[in-house]
Every structure is written in structure tokens, then in C-alpha cells.
Amino acid sequence: MVRSESASPVIETSDLSLTFETGDGPVHALSNISLTINKGEFVSLIGPSGCGKTTLMRVIADLEQPTEGSVSVNGMSPHDARLKRAYGYVFQAPALYPWRTIGKNIALPLEIMGYSKEERAERVCKGLELVNLTGFEKKFPWQLSGGMQQRASIARALSFDPDLLLMDEPFGALDEIVRDKLNEQLLRLWEKTQKTVVFVTHSIPEAVFLSTKIVVMSPRPGKIHDVIECHFPRDRTLDIRETPEFLDVANRVRQGLREGHSYVD
Amino acid sequence: MLNALWQGKTLPVLAVCAVLAVFWYAGSVWLNADMQRDAFANAGKADFTMAELIDGTWSQERPKLPTPGQILVELNKTILDTAPTSKRSLVYHGSVTVSATLLGFLIGSVLGMGLAVLVVHVKSLDRSLMPWVVASQTIPIIALAPMIVVIMNQFDITGLVPKAVIAAYLSFFPVTVGMVKGLRSPDPLQLDLMRTYSADRLQIFLKLRVPASMPFLFASLKVAVAASLVGTVVAELTKSEDGGFGARLLAGSYYGQTIQIWSALFAAAACAWVLVTLVGIADRLVTRAMGARP
Numbered sequence: 001m002v003r004s005e006s007a008s009p010v011i012e013t014s015d016l017s018l019t020f021e022t023g024d025g026p027v028h029a030l031s032n033i034s035l036t037i038n039k040g041e042f043v044s045l046i047g048p049s050g051c052g053k054t055t056l057m058r059v060i061a062d063l064e065q066p067t068e069g070s071v072s073v074n075g076m077s078p079h080d081a082r083l084k085r086a087y088g089y090v091f092q093a094p095a096l097y098p099w100r101t102i103g104k105n106i107a108l109p110l111e112i113m114g115y116s117k118e119e120r121a122e123r124v125c126k127g128l129e130l131v132n133l134t135g136f137e138k139k140f141p142w143q144l145s146g147g148m149q150q151r152a153s154i155a156r157a158l159s160f161d162p163d164l165l166l167m168d169e170p171f172g173a174l175d176e177i178v179r180d181k182l183n184e185q186l187l188r189l190w191e192k193t194q195k196t197v198v199f200v201t202h203s204i205p206e207a208v209f210l211s212t213k214i215v216v217m218s219p220r221p222g223k224i225h226d227v228i229e230c231h232f233p234r235d236r237t238l239d240i241r242e243t244p245e246f247l248d249v250a251n252r253v254r255q256g257l258r259e260g261h262s263y264v265d
Numbered sequence: 266m267l268n269a270l271w272q273g274k275t276l277p278v279l280a281v282c283a284v285l286a287v288f289w290y291a292g293s294v295w296l297n298a299d300m301q302r303d304a305f306a307n308a309g310k311a312d313f314t315m316a317e318l319i320d321g322t323w324s325q326e327r328p329k330l331p332t333p334g335q336i337l338v339e340l341n342k343t344i345l346d347t348a349p350t351s352k353r354s355l356v357y358h359g360s361v362t363v364s365a366t367l368l369g370f371l372i373g374s375v376l377g378m379g380l381a382v383l384v385v386h387v388k389s390l391d392r393s394l395m396p397w398v399v400a401s402q403t404i405p406i407i408a409l410a411p412m413i414v415v416i417m418n419q420f421d422i423t424g425l426v427p428k429a430v431i432a433a434y435l436s437f438f439p440v441t442v443g444m445v446k447g448l449r450s451p452d453p454l455q456l457d458l459m460r461t462y463s464a465d466r467l468q469i470f471l472k473l474r475v476p477a478s479m480p481f482l483f484a485s486l487k488v489a490v491a492a493s494l495v496g497t498v499v500a501e502l503t504k505s506e507d508g509g510f511g512a513r514l515l516a517g518s519y520y521g522q523t524i525q526i527w528s529a530l531f532a533a534a535a536c537a538w539v540l541v542t543l544v545g546i547a548d549r550l551v552t553r554a555m556g557a558r559p
């Protein structure tokens with residue numbers, strides 16, 4: 001069961017560079033990034049801290065402006081794509097508003113986008129079901145565990161049904177056991193919804209397990225070191241991590257990370 | 266029951282009260298003794314016991330420092346035993362002060378919040394207005410109060426309003442400062458989230474900044490309501506014809522009625538305590554509705 005790549009690009013960047021001007025001189029966060037992400041792909045950006053993976057994601061989301069090169073999202077500028085609400089963004093932290101219940105948090109983008117009350121209720125219900133949080137609608141964020149909060153934030157990002165999901169180390173703060181579980185759930189979700197996912201991580205097994213394409217990045221300046229295609233069956237489970245094919249890909253990623261990391265810290 | 270007393274605040278507060286009372290009664294003896302000796306001398310009473318002296322210092326008509334007991338008797342007389350409509354009733358004076366305080370608090374809070382919203386959203390106002398807001402509080406209110414009363418009188422604005430304006434002058438400041446901090450309290454992540462939804466400024470304001478500012482607002486409102494009462498009392502020192510605690514303090518000091526001064530002071534403190542507690546209750550109701558941990 002190899003995923004067929006319909007070659008319609010959702011995100012295209014060419015020669016993208018971003019330099020932050022700081023008091024200590026310029027910091028080259030991104031340098032000559034050329035990358036195409038097609039519809040329905042699950043692309044992981046992996047690399048050590050400071051390699052620009054989050055910055056790249058923020059450029060795609062129009063939260064940072066590139067200094068050079070071009071980037072398009074759904075054939076538009078990121079700015080227009082953001083105004084058209086083209087993507088859902090999941091941050092490192094759940095960033096749920098503490099004064100809103102879980103249900104109201106999931107409804108937040110819907111309120112802003114002007115959905116009717118009935119539709120909001122319906123979508124919140126569906127969203128809670130999607131991330132296995134049915135029954136927690138009336139709870140406040142502090143009453144939920146970290147993993148449940150992050151699931152709620154995923155439901156929030158999906159509530160308005162964007163075709164593109166940008167996830168910035170969503171499970172970085174969670175323990176291994178919860179993370180494994182959420183990885184499997186995320187994979188099911190992706191399979192079910194057919195969305196395009198861009199996923200930032202610095203966990204090799206996570207990247208290999210989830211992705212159809214792994215983009216290995218290296219720091220100073222942040223650039224793409226290697227792009228690895230991997231096509232495991234879409235109904236894979238965590239057991240796949242023991243297979244030689246999985247370990248092969250993981251090794252290649254590790255190799256890439258090591259080469260990119262050749263400077264002395 | 267005993268355990269609850271021990272764990273709760275009641276016992277420590279009572280203990281502090283007891284210690285204060287001991288020092289207070291001792292202070293009364295110390296401060297009033299000279300006058301008592303003079304009184305005994307004037308009455309031709311040459312030899313008196315220590316007990317007589319102490320008893321005398323605690324029951325003077327115009328002591329330098331009245332005892333808590335004397336103040337309580339005066340409070341009882343002017344609150345419970347006098348008709349609330351009488352000008353001798355502290356209930357009457359209290360209602361005058363509290364109504365000006367509440368109006369001033371209302372004006373001050375609305376003004377304070379309005380200024381905060383402007384300062385947060387208009388960059389030039391942040392730089393131009395904020396220094397003036399701070400400077401306004403460096404002028405002693407006692408110097409400003411008579412002028413406000415005189416100027417407003419020129420425009421035929423009398424009665425409650427000038428006093429409320431002076432109260433508002435003191436109470437808008439903590440509200441502005443607290444609300445500015447509160448409206449700016451959302452972290453970058455919470456703001457980025459709004460940006461990913463391409464929310465407009467009004468939506469960010471209503472759905473993020475305002476709810477995030479609530480804890481700051483209520484902390485400020487507690488300070489503001491107490492400041493408002495202080496402002497009103499200061500205003501009543503200038504504008505004493507309408508009564509109020511300030512007028513009571515002024516009259517007391519004219520006629521050397523120290524017991525009257527102290528009881529007005531205690532009544533004013535009690536009013537402030539009630540007002541702050543009421544704001545505290547509102548705070549708790551709102552934060553509970555907003556999902557704060559109990």
C-alpha cells in the first residue's frame with residue numbers, strides 16, 4: 001500500500017532565506033530552502049535545535065517574514081493563505097485559553113470565523129470525538145493532563161477543517177508512553193482526514209514512524225541537508241519500529257543529522 | 266471547632282487585636298495622665314491613688330488618646346442610638362461618604378479602563394499619555410481638592426459630583442496601571458494563535474486581552490475602591506457642608522472632640538473594609554466563572 005503522490009503542491013519554497021538582525025549581528029536562521037510539499041503528504045522537519053525548522057514552519061504560517069526567496073501556500077502568498085484560513089497550527093504548548101472550557105477552546109477559531117452557534121456545537125462535538133475527548137467538553141484545561149490538553153489543541157486546529165495542518169513539536173513536552181499513543185492516533189487521524197501535515201520534531205523514531213517525507217535540516221545557517229522519502233503502509237502500527245526497513249530509514253536520518261552536525265559545540 | 270479556630274485567621278487576628286488593645290490602653294494612660302493630674306489639681310484633690318488616675322485617663326471627655334472602649338461607646342451612640350437621618354448619626358455621614366465614593370469609583374474605573382484600552386492600542390498614546398497619568402498622582406490630592414471644588418462650583422456643579430470627581434482622580438490610576446498590564450499579559454503564543462486565525466483587533470481584544478486582564482483588573486479595583494474612599498474623605502474636608510466622614514473629622518478637630526474623630530475614622534475604615542470585601546467577592550465570582558482553580 002504505497003501512497004500515491006498526486007503531484008499537486010500545497011507548499012512550495014524556493015531559495016528561501018531568513019536573517020534575524022540582532023544586537024550581536026545577523027543570525028542566519030534559514031538559508032536557501034527549496035522544498036515542495038504535495039497534497040496529502042506527511043512531511044517531518046527534523047534537526048537539532050537552532051536549525052530553523054520552527055522558523056520555516058512560522059514562515060509558512062505567515063508568522064515570520066522571509067528576507068529572500070519565495071514561498072507559496074496553496075498557490076498564494078502565506079499572508080493571503082493565512083487570511084483565507086488555509087491552515088491549522090498546533091504549537092509546542094497546548095496554548096489553551098485557561099478561562100475557556102475545552103469545548104469553548106475548540107470553538108474559539110469557529111467563533112472568530114463566524115460559524116453559527118449550531119454549527120459550532122456540532123463541530124466541537126465532532127472534534128472531541130476525533131481526539132477521544134468526548135465528555136470533557138465542560139472541563140477547564142487545568143483539569144486535563146498534558147496529553148489531553150495537546151489533543152484538545154489538535155481538535156481546535158482541526159475544528160474549521162483546514163486542509164493543511166502545521167504541527168510544531170506538538171508532543172515534545174510529553175512523556176514517551178503518551179507520545180507513542182498520540183503518534184498512533186495522529187496517524188489514524190491523518191489517514192482518516194487526508195490532510196497535508198507538516199510536522200516539526202527532533203525525535204527520529206517519531207519522524208520515521210509518521211512521515212511520507214523526512215526533511216533533515218542542519219543548523220548555522222539553517223538549511224536542508226537531506227530529504228528522505230519513506231512509504232510504510234498507511235495502516236502501520238508502532239510494531240513497525242522493529243522492522244529492518246524502519247531501522248534503515250532511521251539510520252539514514254541519523255546519518256544525515258550527524259553529518260549536518262559536524263561543528264563542535 | 267477549636268481546630269478551625271486554630272487553623273483559620275480568626276485566632277491570629279484576635280490575638281493581634283488583644284495585643285493592640287493592651288498597648289492602646291497603656292498609651293491612653295501615658296498620654297492622658299498629665300491632663301488628669303491637672304484636673305485632679307483643679308478639683309483640689311491632692312492625693313489620689315494610681316487606680317483613680319488610670320481610671321480618670323480612661324474616661325476623659327476630650328482625651329488626647331481615647332480608649333477603644335470610649336470609641337465603641339461613641340460608635341454605639343452615633344450608629345445605633347441616633348436616628349439615621351440626624352446629622353449626629355454616623356450612618357447619615359457614612360451614607361454621604363459612601364455614595365460619593367461609589368460614584369467616584371464608578372467614574373474612576375470607567376475612565377481608568379478607557380485610558381488603558383487607548384494606551385494599549387494606540388502606540389503614540391502609550392508614549393504621550395502614560396507619563397501624564399503617572400504625573401497626575403504626584404500632585405497631593407489635598408492641594409488639588411479645593412480647586413476642583415471651586416472650579417466646579419463656577420459651573421454650578423455642586424453636591425455629590427465634585428467629591429466623586431476627586432475620588433475618581435485617585436481611583437482611576439491603579440485601574441489604568443493594572444488594566445494596561447493585564448491587557449498586555451497574553452503571551453506571544455496566545456497572540457500567535459489569534460494570528461493564525463487571522464482574527465481582527467476587536468476579536469483579539471474581546472476574546473483574549475479582556476479575559477486575560479481580569480485578575481489584574483480586580484486587584485486594581487480593590488486598591489481603587491479604597492483610594493476612592495480616601496479621595497472622598499479628603500474632598501469632604503474642603504466641602505464639609507454636606508456632611509460625610511470628612512466633615513465629621515473636621516468638626517471633631519475644631520472642637521477638640523477626639524472621640525468623635527476616632528469613631529469617624531473607625532467607621533470610615535469599616536466602610537473601606539466592606540467595599541474592598543465586596544470587590545473581593547465579585548472577583549471570586551468572576552474568576553470562578555472563568556474556570557480558575559478553586
